[in-house]
Amino acid sequence: MTDGMNSKAWFEKAQALLPGGVNSPVRAYKAVGETPRFIAYAKGAFVTDVEGRSYLDCMGSWGPMILGHAHPRVVDAVQLAASNGTSFGTCSPLEVELAERVVAAFPGIEKVRFVNSGTEAVMSAVRLARAATERSKILKFAGGYHGHADHLLAEAGSGIATLGIPATPGVPKEFTQPTLTAPYNDLASVERLMEEHGRDIACILVEPVAGNMGVVPPEENFLGGLRALCDRHGALLVLDEVITGFRVAYGGAQERYGVRADLTTLGKIVGGGLPVGAYGGRRDLMDMLAPEGAVYQAGTLSGNPLAMAAGVATLDVLREESPYEHLERQGKTLQEGFEKAASAAGVPVTINRVGSMFTVFFSEAPVRDYASVQKSDAARFVAFFRAMLKSGIMLPPSPFEACFLSTAHSDADIKHTVRVAKRAFAKAAGAS
Ligand code: PLP
Numbered sequence: 001m002t003d004g005m006n007s008k009a010w011f012e013k014a015q016a017l018l019p020g021g022v023n024s025p026v027r028a029y030k031a032v033g034e035t036p037r038f039i040a041y042a043k044g045a046f047v048t049d050v051e052g053r054s055y056l057d058c059m060g061s062w063g064p065m066i067l068g069h070a071h072p073r074v075v076d077a078v079q080l081a082a083s084n085g086t087s088f089g090t091c092s093p094l095e096v097e098l099a100e101r102v103v104a105a106f107p108g109i110e111k112v113r114f115v116n117s118g119t120e121a122v123m124s125a126v127r128l129a130r131a132a133t134e135r136s137k138i139l140k141f142a143g144g145y146h147g148h149a150d151h152l153l154a155e156a157g158s159g160i161a162t163l164g165i166p167a168t169p170g171v172p173k174e175f176t177q178p179t180l181t182a183p184y185n186d187l188a189s190v191e192r193l194m195e196e197h198g199r200d201i202a203c204i205l206v207e208p209v210a211g212n213m214g215v216v217p218p219e220e221n222f223l224g225g226l227r228a229l230c231d232r233h234g235a236l237l238v239l240d241e242v243i244t245g246f247r248v249a250y251g252g253a254q255e256r257y258g259v260r261a262d263l264t265t266l267g268k269i270v271g272g273g274l275p276v277g278a279y280g281g282r283r284d285l286m287d288m289l290a291p292e293g294a295v296y297q298a299g300t301l302s303g304n305p306l307a308m309a310a311g312v313a314t315l316d317v318l319r320e321e322s323p324y325e326h327l328e329r330q331g332k333t334l335q336e337g338f339e340k341a342a343s344a345a346g347v348p349v350t351i352n353r354v355g356s357m358f359t360v361f362f363s364e365a366p367v368r369d370y371a372s373v374q375k376s377d378a379a380r381f382v383a384f385f386r387a388m389l390k391s392g393i394m395l396p397p398s399p400f401e402a403c404f405l406s407t408a409h410s411d412a413d414i415k416h417t418v419r420v421a422k423r424a425f426a427k428a429a430g431a432s
Contacts, residue, residue: 045406105251116275
C-alpha cells in the first residue's frame with residue numbers, strides 16, 4: 001500500500017495531484033512548517049505512518065474518534081453493512097435505528113435528517129431556520145466555524161483562522177452580508193445586534209463550546225442568555241454540536257449546560273468516523289422539510305448504510321460504557337500535568353478544556369473569544385507541536401484547533417504525553 005515511499009515522497013506526489021497535496025487545508029501542515037505524516041493505518045489511540053512510525057493520536061480525526069481507531073464493534077458493524085451492499089438510494093432500517101438513538105439522546109430533537117457532512121447539516125439547518133421564520137439574517141460568532149457554506153465563512157475559525165485568510169475569494173459579498181457576527185461570550189454585543197436587527201434575524205448559530213478557534217468554553221449564562229434573546233426576538237437558537245454532540249456528554253452541550261435548542265446540528269461522532277452529518281429539532285420545524293413540507297434538501301448518499309452502521313455501533317458503545325467521567329478524569333490529569341510542565345519551563349499557558357477536548361494557548365491571559373485567541377504566541381505553539389511530533393505525539397497542526405482524547409487513551413498514555421510535554425515546553429520556551 002505504501003509503495004516503499006516515505007511521507008515526504010507521498011506529499012510531493014500528492015502536491016502534483018491534489019491542491020496543496022490535501023483534501024482539507026489544515027492537513028497540509030503549513031502553519032507548523034512540517035511534512036504531513038501519511039497514515040497507513042490506525043488502531044486504538046495510535047496512528048502509524050507509511051514509514052512504520054506510530055504516533056499517539058491526540059487529534060482523533062478532528063473529533064469523531066471518541067472510541068479510538070478501528071474499534072472492533074465499529075469495524076464489525078461496517079463490515080457487516082458493507083457485505084450487505086454499500087448504498088441503496090432508498091429506505092433502510094439502519095437510518096431509523098440511528099435516528100432512534102439520536103432522538104433519545106437529545107430531548108430537543110424530535111425528528112432528525114441525516115446528511116453527509118457537518119457543512120451540509122449546518123447549511124440545511126440555517127435554510128430551515130430562514131424558512132420557518134421568514135427572515136434572512138443570521139447571527140454567528142467570530143472564530144466560530146460551521147463548515148464551508150458561503151454564508152457561513154464570515155469571520156470563521158478553523159482553517160480560515162489557521163491560514164489567516166481574511167475573506168474567501170469566490171464568496172460574493174452579498175452572500176455574507178446577511179451574516180452578522182458578534183464576539184463569543186459577549187452577550188451585551190449580541191443584545192445590541194438583536195435590538196437593532198432582531199426582527200430580521202432567523203437564528204443565532206453557535207458552537208456551544210467553541211472548538212474551531214481552539215477550545216473556548218461558554219461563560220456562565222452565555223448560552224442561557226442567547227436562548228432568552230432568541231425567545232424575546234422570535235429567532236431560533238441553532239446549536240452546532242458537530243464537535244460537542246456525544247463528546248462533552250452523551251447528550252452534547254445541551255445536556256452538559258442544560259440549554260434548549262430549536263435546531264441542533266451533529267456530525268463527527270454520530271457517524272463513527274464515516275462521513276455523516278445530521279440536523280434535527282422540533283417536529284413542527286422538521287416537518288417543514290420536503291417531502292412533508294416545501295423546504296428542499298436531498299442527498300444521493302444520505303443515510304448511507306455504512307455510515308449509519310458505524311454511528312449505531314459507536315453510540316451503543318458510548319451508551320453502554322458511559323465513558324464521560326473517565327474522559328473527564330483523563331483530561332484533567334493531562335491538563336494539570338501540562339500546566340505543571342509549562343510552569344517549570346517558564347512558559348505561560350492557558351489551557352482551556354471541556355471534558356476530553358482541550359487547547360493549549362501560549363498566552364497568560366484568559367482566552368474567552370477570538371480576539372484573545374489571537375494573542376497566543378504562534379512561534380511557541382509551532383516549537384511545542386514539532387517537539388511533540390518528533391517524540392511521537394500527534395497534535396492538530398494549528399494553534400486554533402482542539403485536541404481530543406479517546407477511550408483508547410490509557411493512563412500510561414496520558415502519563416507518557418505529560419512526560420514528553422515537559423521537553424516540548426522547554427523547546428517552546430526558547431522559541432518566542
Ligand atoms: N460545525 C462545526 C462545529 C465543526 O467543527 C465542523 C468541522 O470541523 C463543521 C461544522 C463542518 O463539518 P464537516 O467538516 O464535516 O463539513
